[in-house]
Amino acid sequence: MPNNNKELILSAPLSGPVLTLANVPDAVFASGAMGDGIAIDPLNDTLYAPCDGEVIHVARTGHAVTLRADNGAELLLHLGLDTVELQGDGFSILVKEGARVSNGQALLRYDLDKVAQRCKSLVSLLIITNGEHFQARPITLKGVKVGEPLLHIVSKTPNETRDDELDIGIEVSGQIRIAHRGGLHARPAALVRQTAQGFKSRSQLHFGGRSASCDSVMGMMGLAINEQAEVHVSCRGSDAEAALRALLTTLSTALAEETHAQAPQAKTPDRTAEDGVLHGVCTAPGLVSGPLVRLDGIQLPEDAGGHDVEEQRQRLRHALAHVSRDIQQTLENAKARRHVDEQAIFSAHLALLEDPVLLDAAELAIDQGHAAPHAWSQSIDRQCQVLRQLGNALLAERANDLHDLRQRVLRVLLGEAWKFDVPAGAIVATRELTPSELLQLSAQGVSGVCMAEGGATSHVAILARGKGLPCLVALGETLLAQAPGQSVVLDADGGRLELTPSAERLVQVQQIHSQRAALRAQQQTLAHTPARTVDGIEIEVAANVASSVEAGEAFANGADGIGLLRTEFLFVDRHTAPDEEEQRHAYQAVLDAMGDRPVIIRTIDVGGDKQLDYLPLPAEANPVLGLRGIRLAQARPELLDQQLRALLQTRPLRRCRILLPMITEVSEWLHIRQRLDALAAELGLDERPQLGVMIEVPAAALLAEQLAEHADFLSIGTNDLSQYTLAMDRDHAGLAARVDALHPALLRLIAQTCVGAAKHGRWVGVCGALASDPLATPVLIGLGVRELSVSPPQVGEIKDRVRRLDAAQCRRISTDLLNLASAAAVRQACHQHWPLG
Structure with a gap:
């Protein structure tokens, strides 16, 4: 509701409890670095427009949309935290950039369960990104439903001050x-x-x-x-x-x-005397070799005195403004790359650069006759000394951030170029690096970093891990006495800097490095070719998707087909069910996106804990054991009939395979088969799509042989099968970590499913999360699985894993794994027999 002074009321884009930004579990959003706004912990799985406006940006990974409201406010709607890491898996964007949207219009849908399990948090943000012109005032901090008033947006007056x-x-x-x-x-x-x-x-x-x-x-x-x-x-x-x-x-x-x-546990280095080796603490893993290059800090010239006070004040202000712009650019780049750690670090640097304690001390030193470089240096050094004398190791490490600002401002004041004379491939040795220095060195292509001082919790260590730059700290003063130019080996994994490696050792390190790079390139180039084991068994690697957009990504990543299309995205967060034509169009779009490859479409799996507004059901004390999946379809057959009719009208029908969820007995499958035949006859069709059973209930696994007698294929949903078998809710905070699908009991059910299917010549696939775990790939192949359906970005990796396995060996070892006592024992055995990497 805009008015003449550009006020605007934003409605809630999601339903759920409301949080202030300060309570958001992410420093970048909580600090306001991205802008002012509000947060909601969502209970629904569709994001709606909070006002009328224009879509000015849609995130490539489908987790965020930015709108420009009619009053000029730019609104970032960000679904979940760290959801960019999902690479679009679980998200369906419903609008395009440049589109005009109205208040309450659906912007994106997402798989609530899938995203919740894989992201840092579902807490979602509504941020004003041009907050210099607008102020946000919360209307409520209680729970809201979609469309209820949430934020009052007011334009700021010029020179607004407090x-x-x-x-x-x-x-x-x-x-x-x-x-x-x-x-x-x-x-x-x-x-x-x-x-x-x-x-x-x-x-x-x-x-x-x-x-x-x-x-x-x-x-x-x-x-x-x-x-x-x-x-x-x-x-x-x-x-x-x-x-x-x-x-x-x-x-x-x-x-x-x-x-x-979250820093890795610092390994206690083996400090046994060893000639030519320095021991330190690993803060970022890796194994590299290269020439050792010494990096020293800035040395100030002598201060001759006799300076013009106002001139020195202007020099310092100019330098501070210059560095502030540089840091702001670094921060913007970090935001664009969604690098949360960098954003948090450099947001803090900006705050320090404006800190009155530092500025007042520097200006006082200038008033006392010091040059701007010396005044700034003294101010920083004094505060670093204060922090180091507080007896707090973490605060002492934070002094490194101040040292970073000292170096950056001095470079401007002294006219030094902001670039190190360090060749690509070098291993840098220094007393201690600053965050901005590490980013510069990484951009220049150094191979690794060694520091005489520093700690595993420093900001430099955080950035090194994020950049994949091998890094050792706490190597001691001996590091600084080493002659530059000598070839060294940085074994960060082992906490070692080898100062005098042999020619054979250098060759070995280079070979390992080259092999890893070649493997990554090979996985990419071979992603579109079939995956066969070394003894010739072909394994189909398909993808799990929830929309035609995701299907397109799966095709581009080399998926052999769609192993699971979740159709719930069509049914949830709306007041009426999608009609037959809307469903047919959506299913056809997925088939079209996959070229000539097969598509498995699961019929609607709602009910219980997934409620529909237009399908009121009684509340259930234990919804995961209640009316859901095929049970709901039997209770409301008109829903399933409409979906089956839409599926029967897709073309070519031979590429459409239908999967039935939550089957527990043969009669359920036979009933749906008869219904499918009757609907096909009504449509005048002679051809029938394949009809499969989803094995996600222990009863279905135990009856696999009887089900396989009738079904065309079986697909194991390890997520639900795990929680039903182990009697542990996979969403329970205290139990989720123990719901491991490599538990021997789960493996026995998978083995029984494969044996039962084989008796009738049926193939078995796995579409649950276990299929995406490379450690489980040999076990699943060994037990008889012939199709793995994974997230689209993982297709190349899993195909590569398959090609390195001998199916006969997998079969022999997997049989023995069934007799182990726990999931942990199975994982340990898998690491031993089929190591990763």
Whole structure:
């Protein structure tokens, strides 16, 4: 509802609980680096337009849409966190760039279960990306349903400031316990600053008899607030109470993204005396060789004094603005690549660059007669010393971020080019690198990095892992005494820097490196060719999809067919069922996208925990054991009849295969077969599509032989089969990790299914998640599976895995695996017999 002053009410694009950005488990969104907005933890699986507008961007991977509202506000609607990693698997975009959409129009659909299991979180965002012109004011922080009022968008007035209201209102205060891992270091402090700047009130933290403004990251870090420490927060101004609530929430909500918590376990290096080898801590794995190149920091010239104060102030301001633009560009590039770690790190750097503690100290030094480079260097060095003396190892590592800013600003002040004279393929040796230095070295193509100091939780370590750049830290002063130019081997996996490798060792390392690169290239080039084992058994590698768009991706990735088309995407989040023509069109689009390859289409699998608005069903205490799949189709036969008629009208019908879910006995299958024959007769068809059974209930696996007597094929859904066999809900937070489809009991059911199918000459496929696990590929082949349906991006990898296996050997070993005692034992045996990589 826009009006003359560009106000706009946004409606909820999803149904579910509402969260402030500060409570979103992702530092980039929570810090406001992407813009202001709101979040919803969704309960439905369709994203709707929150207002009228134009689609200005659709994410390639289908997880996000950006709209331009009629008042000019640009709105990013982002489904889930880290969902870009799914590469579109589970998402169906319903609009195109440039399209005009209306309030409440469906924008994208997604497979709720599939995406929830594979992404970091389903929490979804509505962000104003041009927030410099607009302000977002939440209408509600309670649960919402699609279409209910959610956000009030107001355009900002020029030169908007909060200074004029600082003395208005009351002062309020509160206490809270710090939840952030490692205490209030750079990124949490930057988040607190971002939260405070969203209000007109002035806010302060008080701890240990000292205080710091929430506007200063350095000031807050200097308080040395540890994890679980209790701090006092005070706010004064017209919106003090709201500011206090927001700050208390921010301080008490741990960041799920705090990447140092996910750092690999630092291996304790073998420090047994070994000539020509330095031992360190691995922060990013890899094995590389190359010439050792020493990298030194900037050395300042002597300060002669006698400077013009205003001139030096201008020099510093110019340099700071220059570096700020550079960091902003780095941040934008990180956003474009969806690199969350880089975004969080450089958002914190921007906050530090504006920190009043650093700026005031530098300007004071200039006032005292120092040149701008020396004033800036002194200010940074003083704060680094403060952090290192706090007795907190994590805060001491954060001093490296300040050192990074020192180096960048000094390069501008001293006129040095922002580029290292380091050749591609070199292994860099230095005391300690900064994040921006590491990004520069990575862009220049260095092979690896070694540091005398540093730690496994540093930002440099995080970035090195993200870049796939082998990295060792804590190698000691001996590293800096090494002669440059010598050929070395960096074995980061083993925590070793080999200073005097033999010619044979160098050749070996190069061969390993070349083999890995060639394997990746081979997987890509051979993705469109059949996958046969070394003894000639062909395994069909198909793809699981939920739309024609995903089918197109599967075809491009070399899939031999569609092993599972989930048709639920057509039925959910709408007020009426799709008619026969809409269904036929959707199914035909998938067949067309796959060329001459077969497509297996599963009939509607809803009910129980997947409710339809137009199909009211009674609530069930245990929905996964209730009215769902084929049971629902029997209760409401008109739904299935309409779907079967649509499927029978696809062409060519020989490429369309129909899969029935949740079958537990032969009579269920026979009933649907008879119904399919009757509908085909009504349409005047002589040809019939193949009709298969989905084996996802233990009863179906145990009756596989009887089912195979009638069915054309069997397809095992290991996700449901696992939870039904193990009596563990795969969505249960405490049990999900134990729902492992390589459990011997599951393998016995798969084996029995294959044996039963073979007696009647039927083939067996696997369309559950187990098919996408390369470790399971030899086991499934050994048990008799002949089709694997995986996510589209994995087709080349699984085909390559198949080509390296001997089916006869797989058969002998897999039989023995059935007698093991646990899934862990099976996995260990698989690693031993068929190692990955």
